[in-house]
Amino acid sequence: MNKINILVKLAWRNIWRNKRRTAITLASIAFGLCALLFQQSIIKSLQNQIIEKSTRTYTGHLQVFSKETTDLKVPEARIENPSPIYAAVQTLPDVDLWGPKLIFTGLISSPFTSKGVLVVGIDPLKEKELTTIHSYIVEGGYIEPAEERSILIGVKLAKEMDVKLGEKIVVMVQGSDGSLSAELFRLKGLFQTGSPVYDGQIVYVPLSSAQRLLVCGEEISVISMHLKNVEAIESAQEKLAKLLEREPVQVVTWRESSHEIVSIQKFQDAILLIVLVIIFGIVALGIFNTLLMSFFERIREFGLMLALGSKPIHVATLILLEAVFLGILGMVLGNILGSLLILYFGKNGIPLPIGDVVGYWMPFDKVIYLKFAWKELIFSSLAAVLTSILSAIFPAMRAARLQVAQALRHY
Amino acid sequence: MEQFKFGKCKISLSNVRKVYESKGENVEALRGLSLEINPGEFLAIAGPSGSGKSTLLNLLGGLDKPTSGKIFFGEKDLGSLTNAQLCVLRLFTIGFIFQSYNLLPILTAVENVEYVMLLQEMDPVMRRQKALEMLGEVGLSSMAHRRPLELSGGQQQRVAVARAIVSHPLVVLADEPTANLDSHTATALLDLMAHLNATKNITFVFSSHDPLVLSRAKRIIRLHDGQIE
Numbered sequence: 001m002n003k004i005n006i007l008v009k010l011a012w013r014n015i016w017r018n019k020r021r022t023a024i025t026l027a028s029i030a031f032g033l034c035a036l037l038f039q040q041s042i043i044k045s046l047q048n049q050i051i052e053k054s055t056r057t058y059t060g061h062l063q064v065f066s067k068e069t070t071d072l073k074v075p076e077a078r079i080e081n082p083s084p085i086y087a088a089v090q091t092l093p094d095v096d097l098w099g100p101k102l103i104f105t106g107l108i109s110s111p112f113t114s115k116g117v118l119v120v121g122i123d124p125l126k127e128k129e130l131t132t133i134h135s136y137i138v139e140g141g142y143i144e145p146a147e148e149r150s151i152l153i154g155v156k157l158a159k160e161m162d163v164k165l166g167e168k169i170v171v172m173v174q175g176s177d178g179s180l181s182a183e184l185f186r187l188k189g190l191f192q193t194g195s196p197v198y199d200g201q202i203v204y205v206p207l208s209s210a211q212r213l214l215v216c217g218e219e220i221s222v223i224s225m226h227l228k229n230v231e232a233i234e235s236a237q238e239k240l241a242k243l244l245e246r247e248p249v250q251v252v253t254w255r256e257s258s259h260e261i262v263s264i265q266k267f268q269d270a271i272l273l274i275v276l277v278i279i280f281g282i283v284a285l286g287i288f289n290t291l292l293m294s295f296f297e298r299i300r301e302f303g304l305m306l307a308l309g310s311k312p313i314h315v316a317t318l319i320l321l322e323a324v325f326l327g328i329l330g331m332v333l334g335n336i337l338g339s340l341l342i343l344y345f346g347k348n349g350i351p352l353p354i355g356d357v358v359g360y361w362m363p364f365d366k367v368i369y370l371k372f373a374w375k376e377l378i379f380s381s382l383a384a385v386l387t388s389i390l391s392a393i394f395p396a397m398r399a400a401r402l403q404v405a406q407a408l409r410h411y
Numbered sequence: 412m413e414q415f416k417f418g419k420c421k422i423s424l425s426n427v428r429k430v431y432e433s434k435g436e437n438v439e440a441l442r443g444l445s446l447e448i449n450p451g452e453f454l455a456i457a458g459p460s461g462s463g464k465s466t467l468l469n470l471l472g473g474l475d476k477p478t479s480g481k482i483f484f485g486e487k488d489l490g491s492l493t494n495a496q497l498c499v500l501r502l503f504t505i506g507f508i509f510q511s512y513n514l515l516p517i518l519t520a521v522e523n524v525e526y527v528m529l530l531q532e533m534d535p536v537m538r539r540q541k542a543l544e545m546l547g548e549v550g551l552s553s554m555a556h557r558r559p560l561e562l563s564g565g566q567q568q569r570v571a572v573a574r575a576i577v578s579h580p581l582v583v584l585a586d587e588p589t590a591n592l593d594s595h596t597a598t599a600l601l602d603l604m605a606h607l608n609a610t611k612n613i614t615f616v617f618s619s620h621d622p623l624v625l626s627r628a629k630r631i632i633r634l635h636d637g638q639i640e
Contacts, residue, residue, distance in 0.1 A: 006529050013517035304513045307474055308574075309502025309530045311495065405475035408509065 007314060011321035014294070021290055022326070028286040029330025030337055032279045033384045037338030037377055039275060042350070043268045044373035050261055051254070053364050056132045057193070059254045060098070060224030061233055062240065064089070067248045069221075072257040074118060075103055078176075078219040079249060085223055088243040094236035097226040099126030102210040102219070106173035108153075108203060110161040117157070118202045119171060121210020121220075130226055133191060133204065140165045140189035148209050150188035154199030158190050165190070171205065175215035183213045195364065276380065280387045283330075287391040291323060295395040302399050303407025312400035319396040320389060327388025331381045338377075345370040420485030422448040422471060422582065422614075427480035429466050429637075440466040442637040443480070448616060450581070453608045455628030456618040462634040464618035465586050471616060472505050472584045473497040502530055506575030506613075508585035513571060514559040520570045521546060521555040527578050545573040549603060565596030572600065576607055583607075585617035589624055601627045 015022050055061055064085055068077035079085060082100060089098050102121035107114050124143040128134050133152075134142040143150040151169055153161075163169060167187050175181040185205060193199055211217065227236055233253050241251045255262050295302075302315050349367035429441040440463045448454060448471075456464045469475040470482055473489050482489040484504070492500060501507075506527075514523045524542035533541075546555050549569040551562075559567050568588060575583050585604070589597035605627060608615050617624065625631055633640040 003529065003532075006526070010515070010517060017517060300513075301515060304509070304515065306498070307472070307501060307507055308527055309498055311498050314530075403475070405469040408469075408474065408513075 003314065004317075007318050007321055011318055011325055014298075014318070015322050015325050018294070021293070025287055025290040025326055026330045026333055029283050029327065029384055029388065030333035032283040033331060033334025033380060034337035034341065036276055036279050036380050037334065037373075038341050038370075040272060040373045040376040040380065041338075041342045041345075041370045042352075042368065043272055044376060045368050045371045046352070047265050047268065048371065049365065049368060050264070054258050054261055055226070055230075055254050057198075058131065058224075059257050060130060061227045061230055061254055062095075062225040062237055063252050063254075063257055064223040064225075064240070064244065064249050065221070065252065067250050069250070072252060074105065075221040078102070078216060078221055079223075080217075080219055081247075082218060082220050082223065084247055085244060085249060088240065089223060089225060092236065092240055092243065094227050094229070094232060094239065095225045096228045097126070097130045098223060099123050099130040100207060100220040100223050101127075102207055102214065102216070103221040104173060104210075104214060106171050106213075108157075108161070109170045109172065110163045110167070112162045113160070115157065115161060117153075119173065119210060119213075120202060120204050121207040121213075122204055123207050127204075130224060133193075136191040136193045137189045138192045140187070143188055143204065143206055147188065148206055149183070149185050150206065151185035152189045152191055152204040153187065154202065155190045155192040156196060156199035157201070157203070158187070160200065163187055171203070171213060173213055175213070176219075177215050179215065181213050181215055183209055185209070194366075272376070276383065280383055283384070284387045284391045287323065287326060287388050288394070290326070291319060291392050291395045294322070295319065295399060299402065299407050299410040302402055303404050303410065306402060306404045307408060312402075315402070316396040316400040319399055320392050323388045323392030323396075324385065327385035330388065331384045334384060335377070335381060339372070342370045342372055420581065421450065421483075423481075423483040424470075425481045425483070427470060427477045427482060429463070429470065429475070430478045440637050441470070441477070444637070444639060446632065446639065448582075448614065450614055451608070451612045452614050452616070453605065453627075453629040454614075454616045455625050455631045456616065456634060457620055457625055457631050458618075458634035459620060463637040464620075464634055466637075467634070468584045468586050468616065468618055471582075472507060473500050502527065503578075504581045506578075506580040506583040508568070508571050508575045508583065508588045508617075510587040510590045514567055514574075516559050519556045519558055520551060520562065520566075523559070523570055524574045524577050527574060531578060533578075541577055542573075545577040546570070549573045564591050565593070565600070568592060568596070568600060569603070572603060576611070576613060579611065580613065582614045582616065585615065587619050587621075588617055589619065589621050594623060597621070597623055 064079070065072060065075055066077035066079045069075040089095055100123055104119055106117060106119045108117050124145050128142060137152070138155060143152060165187050169185050169187055170182055171185060172180065172182040191199070211219065227233060237251050237253055244251065305315055306312065346369055349369045351366060352368050424444055424446040427441055427444045428439065431438045431440055444467065456467060458464050466475070470477055473492070476490060484500070489497070515526065518526065521539070521542045524545055525538050528538040528541065543552070543555055546552055549572055551566060551569055551573070554562055554566055562570065589600060592600065601624060604615055607613055619625060
């Protein structure tokens with residue numbers, strides 16, 4: 001313990017012998033880490049925002065589909081008897097909110113034109129809690145429970161159809177019995193999410209009206225759920241699947257139904273990893289250079305330590321401890337700088353053009369508000385210290401292998 | 412920690428050769444040297460630069476290994492010891508004083524003196540007390556908490572002496588200990604070493620070509636071209 005104490009003391013004092021060089025090394029670690037934390041925060045905040053928007057506007061965290069459904073976006077099969085599923089969902093403590101939907105393609109007509117759309121039949125009360133679609137209403141209002149003939153459409157679609165609030169819209173579909181079915185609705189509200197897909201191609205009607213239109217009785221396409229703790233999604237999926245094992249249904253997570261988001265996430269994570277390797281590669285070279293220069297300057301001193309009875313492992317440990325100190329100090333500085341940036345852009349937001357890209361498919365804010373990516377922050381911080389230690393291995397080994405007499409002659 | 416029990420042993424060199432390779436050529440620094448050093452000696456190794464004085468001290472201190480020949484500490488052949496065992500030998504039996512001070516620059520005077528005792532795993536309180544006492548003996552009590560750069564050359568060399576003898580080694584090896592000192596400081600240092608030799612019976616072996624140093628030695632071995640004259 002005493003030896004470690006003195007080595008710690010020596011290492012700490014050694015790194016401050018050449019303050020300028022240490023400052024430059026610390027700056028390289030700190031700026032590298034700061035850049036990485038900032039980038040990780042942008043990517044993770046973006047991913048979280050995409051996931052949040054996706055699950056809160058459409059999919060929810062967990063969904064129950066008919067076993068025969070293959071297209072999870074526009075389910076072609078329906079759950080014929082949803083009552084046991086409603087009951088099971090209500091008994092599952094992990095579920096916070098839930099709601100059924102009936103989804104199908106149809107034709108809507110105004111006095112002026114017709115257009116193919118995706119019709120989503122919703123339980124207005126449950127959907128209001130489950131998703132945020134009501135919050136995008138810019139004109140008119142949301143569908144009330146008793147309003148059987150209200151319809152919500154996007155501003156873009158309304159413009160294309162040339163319809164205004166309160167005007168009539170006819171929805172036509174082919175019913176499940178093969179007949180052509182039509183219902184008259186009145187435009188109750190216009191929503192504007194910013195997503196051309198949502199605003200131009202999706203309409204919301206009450207679930208009961210949708211079922212009547214499709215002549216499908218109580219059938220639904222999907223039950224979406226919002227969980228209390230999304231981290232426990234796999235366990236909730238397992239529990240629900242067990243509860244419903246006798247029903248002809250499948251329980252899927254948002255990852256399975258929104259695999260394109262998962263693909264984006266994986267691609268971004270891979271880029272993050274490459275950037276991490278590049279940044280820490282550069283940082284490692286800087287630290288290696290510092291430690292090697294410091295080693296060559298102190299060969300005589302290491303020789304003295306060995307001559308006085310220090311073991312080679314002590315000398316090597318000294319260099320490694322110096323690297324640990326550099327790594328830890330750099331990590332702390334990098335975290336402070338990175339955190340300040342994340343806090344600033346967490347409050348003020350950062351406009352990103354990717355919002356336009358993602359926003360085509362789903363409602364998405366064009367400003368990203370940064371949040372701490374804790375897991376990545378811890379990983380990168382440890383990587384900074386580890387990089388520093390790895391950079392010290394070669395100088396440490398050189399020091400441990402010094403010939404004492406030769407080292408003492410070194411100037 | 413493994414320790415060696417050497418007692419007050421004799422140091423013997425038998426036909427020791429040391430060859431260095433320099434720029435592709437072999438340079439023979441010691442040519443078949445045989446020598447015996449008795450416990451408690453105050454021995455000077457004299458000779459011009461390049462005569463092999465420092466090489467001999469390095470071999471005696473286990474800092475280097477001979478190309479051929481044997482060096483014995485009592486019954487123990489240094490050539491048979493591993494590097495780790497040589498570390499322990501140096502730690503417990505040999506004190507070093509080098510030509511150019513060789514203090515650890517980031518430690519204070521008292522910490523430098525403590526360093527060897529710390530490696531010996533001595534109790535921290537006792538260690539500090541002994542280091543301060545030893546600094547007192549070399550007249551540096553008031554400089555105990557200064558770093559080497561804040562000390563004069565003579566003061567630094569006295570700290571090195573204090574460090575060399577604080578843990579009562581059997582032998583102190585001093586390589587040109589007065590080379591960088593003025594005559595007044597050199598005399599004081601020699602007085603100190605002679606005093607320690609007389610009172611603590613520590614064997615002193617120092618290399619020098621300084622007449623002042625040689626005049627104080629009880630025995631002088633003169634080297635020339637790696638051989639005893």
